[in-house]
Amino acid sequence: MKRYLSAALLLFFACKICVASVRPVDNHGRLRVEGANIVDRNGEKTALKGISLGWHNWWPRFYNPSAVEYLSNRWHISVIRAAMGIEVERGYFENPEKSKAVIRTVIDAAIANGIYVIADWHTHNIYTEQAEAFFSDIAQQYAEYPNIIYEILNEPESKPRRDIKWEEVKEYSVRVIESIRKYDSRNLIIVGSTTCSQDVDIVADDPICGYENIVYSLHFYAASHDYVRNKAEYAVGKGLPLFVSECSPTQNNGDGPLDKKKFSTWLKFMKQNEISFVLWGLYDKEESSAMLKPNADPRGNWSADQLTEMGIYSRQIIGGGTGLTRIIIIAGVLISAVIAVFIIHKRVGHKQ
Numbered sequence: 077m078k079r080y081l082s083a084a085l086l087l088f089f090a091c092k093i094c095v096a097s098v099r100p101v102d103n104h105g106r107l108r109v110e111g112a113n114i115v116d117r118n119g120e121k122t123a124l125k126g127i128s129l130g131w132h133n134w135w136p137r138f139y140n141p142s143a144v145e146y147l148s149n150r151w152h153i154s155v156i157r158a159a160m161g162i163e164v165e166r167g168y169f170e171n172p173e174k175s176k177a178v179i180r181t182v183i184d185a186a187i188a189n190g191i192y193v194i195a196d197w198h199t200h201n202i203y204t205e206q207a208e209a210f211f212s213d214i215a216q217q218y219a220e221y222p223n224i225i226y227e228i229l230n231e232p233e234s235k236p237r238r239d240i241k242w243e244e245v246k247e248y249s250v251r252v253i254e255s256i257r258k259y260d261s262r263n264l265i266i267v268g269s270t271t272c273s274q275d276v277d278i279v280a281d282d283p284i285c286g287y288e289n290i291v292y293s294l295h296f297y298a299a300s301h302d303y304v305r306n307k308a309e310y311a312v313g314k315g316l317p318l319f320v321s322e323c324s325p326t327q328n329n330g331d332g333p334l335d336k337k338k339f340s341t342w343l344k345f346m347k348q349n350e351i352s353f354v355l356w357g358l359y360d361k362e363e364s365s366a367m368l369k370p371n372a373d374p375r376g377n378w379s380a381d382q383l384t385e386m387g388i389y390s391r392q393i394i395g396g397g398t399g400l401t402r403i404i405i406i407a408g409v410l411i412s413a414v415i416a417v418f419i420i421h422k423r424v425g426h427k428q
Contacts, residue, residue: 099189099190099191100124100154100155100190100191100192101187101190101191101192101222101223102190103116104116104117104118104120104122105117105118105222106222106262106263107122107192107222107225107263107264107289108262108264108288108289109264109288109289109290109291109317111315111317112312112315112316112317112318112349113317113350114264114291114317114319114350114352121350122350122352123346123347123350123351123352123353124154124155124192124352124353124354125153125154125155125352125353125354125393125394126153126154126155126156126157126191126192126352126353126354126355126394127147127151127153127156127157127354127355127357127358127367127390127394128156128157128159128194128196128321128322128354128355128356128357128358129156129157129158129159129182129357129358129359130159130357130358130359130361130366131159131160131161131164131167131198131359132158132159132160132161132167132175132178132179132198133160133161133164133165133166133167133170133175134161134164134166134359134361135358135359135360136178137374138358138359138368138374139158139178139179139181139182140181140185140374140375141181141184141185141188142375142376143358143374143375143376144156144182144185144186144189144191145185145188145189145376146375146376146377146378147358147376148186148189148190148191149189150376150395151390151391151394151395152394152395153191153394154191154192155191155192155193155194155225155352155354156182156186156191156192156193156194157193157194157196157227157321157322157354158178158179158182158183158193158194158195158196159196159198159230159357160175160178160179160195160196160197160198161175161198161199162197162198162199162201162203162206163199163201163203168206168210169206172210176210176213176214179195179214180217183195183214183218183223183224186223187218187221187223190223191223192223192224192225193223193224193225194225194226194227194266194321194354195211195214195224195225195226195227196227196230196321197210197211197227197228197229197230198230199229199230199231200230200231200232200233200272201232201233201240202229202232202240202244202245202248204248204251204252207228207229207248207252207255208251208252208255209255211226211228211252211255211256212255212256212258212259214226215255215256215258215259215260216259218260219259219260219261219262219263221263222263224260224263225263225264225265225266226256226260226263226264226265226266227265227266227268227293227321228249228252228253228256228265228266228267228268229245229248229249229252229267229268230268230273230293230322231268231272231273231295231322232244232245232268232269232270232271232272232273233270233271233272240270241270242269242270242275242278242279242282245267245268245269245270246282246284249267249268249284250284250287253265253267253284253287253290257287262288262289263289264289264290264291264319265287265289265290265291266291266292266293266319266321267279267284267290267291267292267293268292268293269292269293269294272295273293273294273295273321273322274294274295274296274301274304274307275307276292276294276307276308276310276311276316276318277306277307277310277311279292279311279316280310280311280314280315280316281314283316290317291317291318291319292311292316292317292318292319293318293319293320293321293322294307294308294311294318294319294320294321294351295320295321295322295323296308296320296323296342297323297324297325297326297327297328297330297365298323298324298325298326298335298338298339298341298342299325299326299327299328299332299333299334299335299338300327300328301328302338302341305341305342305345308345309345312349318349318351319351319352320346320351320352320353320354321353321354322354322356322357323339323342323353323354323355323356324339324355324356324357324364324365324386325338325339325386325389326363326364326365326386327364329363330356330361330363330364330365330366331363331364331365332364333364334364334385334386334389336389343393355367355390355393355394360372364384364385364386365386366384366386366387367383367384367386367387367390368382368383368384368387369381369382369383369384369387
């Protein structure tokens with residue numbers, strides 16, 4: 077009887093171990109930058125795949141633990157992006173405490189589910205002092221967790237709205253980086269570039285120096301931004317570490333048909349260069365980039381009729397490879413445990 081009990085316990089703990097072992101943060105630990113790549117605690121190149129939530133001020137109902145858990149367990153994301161709107165209606169400037177609470181909910185849920193999480197200062201403009209205060213607060217609270225990634229400026233705009241230069245973004249970024257590094261010396265920081273985080277070629281010729289674990293965001297909407305890949309290729313060739321923190325197969329206005337052919341070319345480029353990417357976005361607006369239909373449950377458990385074409389496509393892209401790997405690992409551990417139980421059973425039977 078004791079042998080059977082031991083076998084049962086072995087099988088139980090094998091199940092527990094195999095589930096835990098495929099959690100991205102458990103596998104990779106604290107990420108860092110080495111050359112042009114992100115590597116894990118073992119020095120292995122690591123490319124994350126994930127989903128960006130929509131602007132928190134317009135779609136806060138999706139900022140909940142159940143949705144994060146569902147995306148982690150069923151879509152097999154390794155990173156989630158919490159996009160905190162800043163100067164917009166119901167944004168951070170209007171209600172900073174509520175905004176921080178919404179973002180913290182996602183951060184805490186990501187930590188609980190063993191995935192990485194991007195705290196995104198989601199604006200097109202420079203607000204240095206306010207950003208310093210926000211990221212100092214987040215860094216003080218979460219520096220000990222390897223899950224946290226800081227995206228300090230979403231998409232600095234250039235013409236025609238406002239002609240922000242890289243020199244301005246660089247000066248802003250250094251100040252915000254320093255505010256984070258006072259409390260968190262290790263976790264990744266994502267720095268934006270001009271023209272809505274497309275001008276990584278300009279950054280490659282004049283990167284920020286003196287700080288470790290800095291990566292640069294690249295944003296593209298495949299139906300409109302095929303030419304941006306030339307900028308990305310130049311930056312990669314110069315050894316600039318990139319992180320695609322927002323992308324979509326749609327046009328740059330978030331609408332229009334999904335150009336899956338062009339997006340597939342981008343996917344090949346990112347895979348070849350082991351670049352992390354985050355798909356936009358998990359919300360239910362009537363536009364092509366939205367992954368959810370208006371009737372979608374904010375807590376997850378989305379059936380096919382609750383997903384848009386973008387939602388179904390995103391689930392395939394994110395869940396395909398990672399999901400298959402997860403299944404193989406779990407199946408392998410379970411089979412090994414069953415074999416062990418069988419061997420114990422045979423030995424007990426033989427002695428009897």
